[in-house]
Amino acid sequence: PRSIYLLDFLICLLATTGVRVFTRIAQESLHNRRQIAGEKAVLIYGAGGAGVTLLREIRSNAALKYKVLGFVDDNPQKRGVDIQGVKVLGSGNALAALTLKHRIGEVLIALPSATGPEMTTILTRCHQVGVRCRTIPALAEVIEGRALAHQIRDVAVEDLLGRTPVRLKQSAISARLGGRVVLVTGAAGSIGSELCRQIARFRPSAIVGFEIAETALFHLERELRQSFPDLLFHPEIGSIQDPDRLDEVFRTYSPALLYHAAAYKHVPMMETHVFEAVKNNVLGTYNVALAATRHGVEDFVMISTDKAVHPTSIMGATKRLAELLILSLQNGGMKYVSVRFGNVLGSNGSVVPIFKQQIAAGGPMTVTHPEMRRYFMTIPEASQLVLQASTMGNGGEIFVLDMGVPVKIVDLARNLILLSGLRPDQDIKIEFTGIRPGEKLYEELNSLEEDTLPTPHEKIKIFAGNGLPSAGMESYIETLRDICAHRDLSALILTLKEIAPDYNPSAHVLQKAFHDSPATPVAA
Ligand SMILES: NC(=O)c1ccc[n+]([C@@H]2O[C@H](COP(=O)([O-])OP(=O)(O)OC[C@H]3O[C@@H](n4cnc5c(N)ncnc54)[C@H](O)[C@@H]3O)[C@@H](O)[C@H]2O)c1
Structure with missing residues (x-):
């Protein structure tokens, strides 16, 4: 009968697939048990x-x-x-x-x-x-x-503290970074190194990491080589205070895009190193910007800080000047923008590493007040938003990142204790030290609401009150260079105020500048 062919076919099919299914099940169950x-x-x-x-x-x-x-x-x-x-x-x-x-x-x-x-x-x-x-x-x-x-x-x-993923328009970032040479200054710092990691995800043709801290750059190179074996990463030692060295590096790699994250950032330290702060954050930024213009960089992105808003410190004032400088260089050709944001979690010298030290020492952990709250962003979040912001605008913008929801410092402390495998309050005590003069329980979010314009991204705004200085910034640069060379503190403070009128110097700096005898040396 003809049905024998059909039966034969079905038996063969069952036999072959059955053996395969059986082998697969046996393998899986063996794998599971063994x-x-x-x-x-x-x-x-x-x-x-x-x-x-x-x-x-x-x-x-x-x-x-x-x-x-x-x-x-x-x-x-x-x-x-x-x-x-x-x-x-x-x-x-x-x-x-x-x-x-x-x-x-x-x-x-x-x-x-x-x-x-x-x-x-x-x-x-x-x-x-x-x-x-x-x-x-x-x-x-x-x-x-x-x-x-x-x-x-x-x-x-x-x-x-929350892993709310940042909504990114990946295609815009990819189109900007893919296949280009990107230079990052301060590449081994908290922000610079994360920018390198995030940029690497978008397959640039190379990243040039410009950095003065040799050991940190050495570690970054090793890490990137491991995480991104296909990435071409060029570590370049040098200072943004050295225009010749900048020229050399720009000539070698001809970067198309630049993220400028090299800066001195510690507020109290800069209050006693005012000339160094100006030399690095203002004159250094000027050197980088000039090298970028000379060597045909298309986009220049400067990392700024919310401390540049109504600055009350030398650090904040120098970053505000750097912002104004960047704005004054915008002339339609190359695109210059700044991106401002507040504290990032876990950066060098911030509260997290200090808490970790306190835990390692067996406690206690010191928190100012049970209700003290601060805005924090994670470093990857901030860096991704920087990349996103740099795809926007026509040049001459100051972008401001929305810092989200404030975090209770005591929760941060408790979480860190938990992460160390210890029990808050039992293994490690938390002590409340009381608010210091001038300190606030809640941080104001600098002018985010009133002075900003929206962008297509809900976490990125544009600062609306740029306030360009009347006189040319470049002539101020020469004045500042001269003042630093002569260590003239009172002239420096007056010039900073002239360029950024909302700078409100600290009592310490005012005392040094206008009341101490001229012979009093100011640390440099
Ligand atoms: N960390 C934060 O919470 C935070 C928040 C907002 C904005 N920012 C801004 O981001 C920028 C970088 O801050 P960070 O937290 O990454 O600091 P960081 O100290 O970790 O990194 C700065 C890097 O720049 C390098 N550098 C300094 N001077 C240099 C020079 N002359 N030449 C070459 N490299 C030099 C340093 O070696 C360091 O690696 C600062 O302008 C800061 O104000 C930081």
Whole structure:
């Protein structure tokens, strides 16, 4: 009968696919049961796309030495679901029980857009049962094209303060950075180094890292080489105070785009090093801007600070002058813009490293007041917004980044204690020291509402009151150079006020400039 052919075909089909399906199931179940010596039993927290990708990567890379025993997911509908042979065992509430039952050695959080409070809850639960927890980076940090499993890291304080991903118009940034040579000054600093990382994601033809701090640049180069093996990164030692060296570097690489992040930034230190502040932040910026013009750079982006708004410090005043300088150089050809923002979390010398030192010393941690709040941005967030802002405008703008919601300093302190695996108030005490004169409980958000215009991005505004100086900035540059050479403090303060009339010098500087005897040396 003719049906024999059909039957024969069906039997063959069943036999071949059956063998394949059986082999696959057997392999998976063997893989699931077998735990190779040295492998760590882990749970993946998050059975979404990132969690599944992580599972696949862990399985295909034995060197990671992870054995995934299950997923944890807070979505009740995922409970019991089988994902490539690994089950969703329960929700976060069951984390402690699951960890003990399956002798879990580590929890891997695969929730790239988890909020700060969600991350804090997971971390607290892991601490309660004494299991280590690590995470894949937040969306802002994920390096595309690199396995997620290779990006697993410890949970950081930034994760606990919210990981609201910045909405970026990637195509505009890509179109601007892709295939271009980008020069970053102050490349090894907190902002400069993150700019390098973020720029690297957009495949420039090369990044030139110009920096005076040799060791920091050395470390940055190593890190970038590891994270972005295809990136052409040229570390270049030099000072923005040295025009010849700048010329040499610009001639060598002909950068198309420039991010200027080199500066002195510590407010109290600059109050006693006023001439150095002017030489670096104003005259240095002028050198970089001139070199950029001479060598045909298309876009110049200066990193500024909200301390430049109604400045009350030398640091703030010098950054305001740098902004005005940049504006005065805008003449229609090359595009000069500045981007202003407030504190970033964890930058060199900021509150986070100080808290970490206090924890390392066994406490106590000192916080001014239980209600003290400050605005913070994460460094990746600020850097991404800088890249976005630099795709906007026609030149001559000062962009201002929206700092979001203020953070309670005491929460920051508690989170840092948790991250060290210790218990706030029990292992490490927090002491309230009281508000100092002139200090505010709540930071005002500098003129964001009243003096700014919107842009297509909700977190980027344009400062509307540029206030260009009447006389040419370039003649002021010569005056400032002369004043610095002669160490004439009173002339400096008067000139700073003339250029930036809203500069309000500190009592310390006024005393030194106008009341101390002329023989009193001012640190330089
Ligand atoms: N950190 C913040 O919270 C924050 C917030 C807003 C704006 N900013 C602004 O960003 C800029 C950079 O700040 P940061 O936090 O990255 O500081 P940082 O000290 O970490 O980085 C500055 C880098 O510039 C380098 N540098 C200084 N002088 C130089 C010179 N003459 N030549 C070459 N390199 C030089 C330093 O070695 C350092 O690596 C500053 O203008 C600051 O006001 C910082």
